[in-house]
Amino acid sequence: MHLPYRLLASRCTLLLLGWGLAFPLSAQAELPQRTAYALIIANNASLDPKQADLRYADDDGARYYELFAPQAQETLLLSVLDAETQERHPGLAARARPPTRAALLEALRQLNRRMAADKAAGLTPVLYFIFTGHGQRGAAGEGSVTLLDGLFTRADLYKQVIAPTVPNVGFLHLIVDACDSYFFVNSRGALPVGPALGATVTQHLASRELERFPQVGVVLSTSKAQESHEWSAISAGVFSHQVRSALAGAADVNADGRVEYSELMAFIASASQGVEDVRGRLDIFARPPPLDRSAPLSDLAQKSGLGYLLIPEGPGGRMWVEDTRGVRLAEFHKERERALVLGLPAGRGYYLRTPGQEARFTVQRGRQVVDAGTLSWTALSVASRGALEDAFRDHLFSVAFGPRFYSGYVASAGMAPVPLYPGPDLSP
Known part of the structure; x- marks a missing residue:
């Protein structure tokens, strides 16, 4: 699951430069x-x-x-x-x-x-x-x-x-x-x-x-x-959990630091697609402001007190982030071919988890970037809690979200897509 550190650092810098985290202060001042x-x-x-x-x-x-x-x-x-x-x-x-x-x-x-x-x-x-x-x-x-x-x-x-x-x-x-x-x-x-x-x-x-x-x-x-739809395993409503995951950056399909309405809709569609139990199905609708259909719901490139977790290209599959209180902040199914940046409140400890592993990390201050490629992983055990719990645990976020799913979703929905930029070729 680990990539060479120099390669990770290069990808981290390029990704964050792409949406302003590494802009000089003078450049940031020119932004709206x-x-x-x-x-x-x-x-x-x-x-x-x-x-x-x-x-x-x-x-x-x-x-x-x-x-x-x-x-x-x-x-x-x-x-x-x-x-x-x-x-x-x-x-x-x-x-x-x-x-x-x-x-x-x-x-x-x-x-x-x-x-x-x-x-x-x-x-x-x-x-x-x-x-x-x-x-x-x-x-x-x-x-x-x-x-x-x-x-x-x-x-x-x-x-x-x-x-x-x-x-x-x-x-x-x-x-x-x-x-x-x-x-x-x-x-x-x-x-x-x-x-x-x-x-x-x-x-x-x-x-x-x-x-x-x-x-x-x-x-x-x-x-x-x-x-x-409430899910006792995470002590939260399923829809709100998906929305927060999207706004934290999991839906940012083009890595520009912004989550637009089309990205949020496609992310929730992919997160719910694998749930077969009718009790767990969500009916949702989102419509962007007609004044500017590209207006972001979330803009992590804006100066804030959030820290950042970078999950580089390579690792993929279902993942979630919980803090040390047991509060699940974000969940997603990552495509291996894309990097992902999540915004997380600073000043606390976290776990990045998969169905079989977990890695602990700390975000000490705002604007800090934690590189998931350098974390140490240990085994994780997950307990079952019943039929609907199994439906959510096993099938919610079971479909990978990334440019491929997003492109198909917006095409079928007749929506205007966000620009999808090819990532840099960093292969040896």
Whole structure:
């Protein structure tokens, strides 16, 4: 699994030069000045006595927070963390606010003030509005998500989130992991099934409300099931786990440090393709902002407090990264022919794992690059946890993601691809 160090160093330098990590400060200053903000709402509770509380929405909220906090000017978390989540994320509960309507609106006002000031200064603010929890569709067809003190409807989303925010941002990215989230964003009407889903979702997303806001992009878990897909082995929702893996860099198919919507969609499609158990299948939809369909959901080339793990060409297969608390941060199935860079929060220890091995490493500071080709590997044992656990463990991320899968996916979906640059020929 190891390559000569000089070869690894060359590949590392070339890859990181390709998306700006090794740019001189003067060159970085010429890049567009983007400021990022994140509002994360995570609520386990259900208001419907027929619907059980979720177990891991608060865990997803905490993990989204830790992903965005090192990159954003301000990250706000609205969640009540249970005892286990507080133990895994010490100190975070003191920074979280309850996921109520009043707290949501106050958080938006706070962020909008900062983003308006950034925009007045000539910067380009970007807001991530993330919800994970219960969703539902009312009798009249309108979707809503569940806050601690009531429902937050599609009408509320447009009136109280999108309309007041869009004047202050360059882009607004909505990421919603909830049942029936399609109806939380879209016009009323029946959600089709089968091949017609993608075309009809696109049509409705371009309809009367959303077309007025070309700065808005959406990433939705469109499942109509009564229960979200949660995976106890990783204490997280499957959709949110895949989204975070993609944003951490696993979906960056052309190694430019940016994850665009087409890359995220193709990555999740490949991650879910091998799951045959119908209980584990995800229905998702993503649409980039019409104003700029190449707008990145994630830009690891921007200056941030993240460190980086480089997995060079050569190693391939299913891999994941967990920290020493047992929190799984990213998972992917790597093609051998491409190198991969992941952004990871600094100041903690990690394990890079495969189904049979693990290697420990530490990211001590932001912008540090850890070369996986120099790590020492030891044996790893994995335990089974039941039928659906086996379906996720054995088949989720079982399909390799890289330029080949991506090219086929975007061609079949009729999407505009990101530029795919051939890697340097470093063979002897």
